Amino acid sequence: MSGCDPMAPLLAVDGLCVDYGLKGANLRAVDNVSFELRAGEAVALVGESGSGKTTTAMAIAGLLSPNAVVGGGEVRYRGRRLPIEDDAAMRPHRWKETSVVFQGAMNALNPVHRILKQIAEPCMLHGMTQAEGLARARELLELVGIPADRGSAYPHQLSGGMRQRVMIAMALACRPSIVIGDEPTTALDVINQAQVLKLLVELRSKLNLALLLITHDLSVVAETCDRVMIMYAGRLVEDGTVAEIFAEPKHPYTRLLIESIPDMTKGEKILRPISGDPPTLLKRPFGCAFHPRCPSAMRICATKAPALGRSGYGRVACHLYSALEQVERAPVHV
Known part of the structure; x- marks a missing residue:
């Protein structure tokens, strides 16, 4: 592909900032976020609601809402800068290089079109004929575990789990290298959640996909991802491998998130909220x-925001790991 660097990371996000316009002011929702995603890697972006996870993902895909603007930084695909601030310029890249599995399939799918046509649409937008697009759509339905003859159904005629499988099929339509899952299992019951997660893991391995999974559920991360990034108030506060972060979380927020997960092996019945x-x-x-x-x-x-610096296996933004004078470490809470 023209302009691509074969030695560069598949995706590089460098100093990304996103602002929302509200009542004449620009409010920063994503602040100086930087990370890399390599081919075949699964990375989770975790945090509470409002932490900036979805805004980060939508900025990468060039799908920000009209009142949001890229306030700084850039996104590179194989070393080539993506025009994420320009919707029209992003159209040749969207679905072909980076695609999205949205959270609410019922809201994302068009209720008046059959699902086969909807899966075929991105294929035709990227150069396939109608016959080729429909053939690809049937192939994708089978790939995600839906019989091809169900392609004649409308979204409301499918279960929640099947609709989410349709969203995954649509995301794979143009054979992208990167799939962003924006909380793809949140609206599902636990059985369908497990099935969809299993499907994502299998497809990632089969197709060598890079997966950026947006979630607030660390238990999902443990089963599907290689690396996890913790986000709070628009900034990354910690990242590292899943195994090491679960074994030795460094940022207090990460520790509290992990402690809030009920441990069924200990018979815990009371949640420990933050x-x-x-x-x-x-x-x-x-x-x-x-x-x-x-x-x-x-x-x-x-008084001072900590920088995101190296700490052992990954990065952490916390003064507990900064080279500070002991007098500055005097506790606040007594």
């Missing part, structure tokens, strides 16, 4: 955005 509420875009705390909820907060946390 105290307080996530900050809003209108009221972002000074310093480290997590410090009002953090049990390990120090004086410096309220």
Whole structure:
């Protein structure tokens, strides 16, 4: 492909910033996010609602809402810069290089068109004839475990799990290298969740897909991903391999997220929620955005935002791992 660097990462996000316009002000929803995604790798982006996960994903795909703008940074595919700020310029890249499995299939699918036609549409937009597109759509339905003759159904005639499989088929229509899953199992019951996750894992291995999974559920991450990035208030606060983060989480927010997962082996029946509420875009705390909820907060946390730096196996943005004077480490909470 013209302009691509075969030695570059499949996807590189460098200093990405996204702002939302509200009442004459620009509110920063994604702040200086940087990471890489390699071919065949599965990476999760985890955080509470409002942390900026979906905004990050939609910026990468060039699908931001009209009141959102890219405020800085860039996204590169195989070393070539993507025009994520320009919807029209992104159309040749969308679905062919990077595609999206949306959260609510019933909302994403057109209720008045049969699913075979909807799966074939991105194929035809990228150069296939109608006959080729429909043939590809039938092939994809079989690939995701739906008989091809169900292609004549409308979305409302399918179960929630089958609709989500249709969304996966559509995402694979143009053979992209990267699939973004925007909480693809959230609207499903636990049985369908397990089936869809199993399907994503199998397809990733079979097609050598890179998967960027957006979720708030760390239990999903443990079963499907190689690496996890934790996001809070628009910034990455920790990343590393799934095994190491689960074994030795460094950021207090990551530790609390893991501790909030019920351990069924211990017969736990009471959830351990994180105290307080996530900050809003209108009221972002000074310093480290997590410090009002953090049990390990120090004086410096309220005044200075920590940088995302290397710490052992990965990166962490926390003053607990910065080279600070001991006087600055005086506890806030007594």
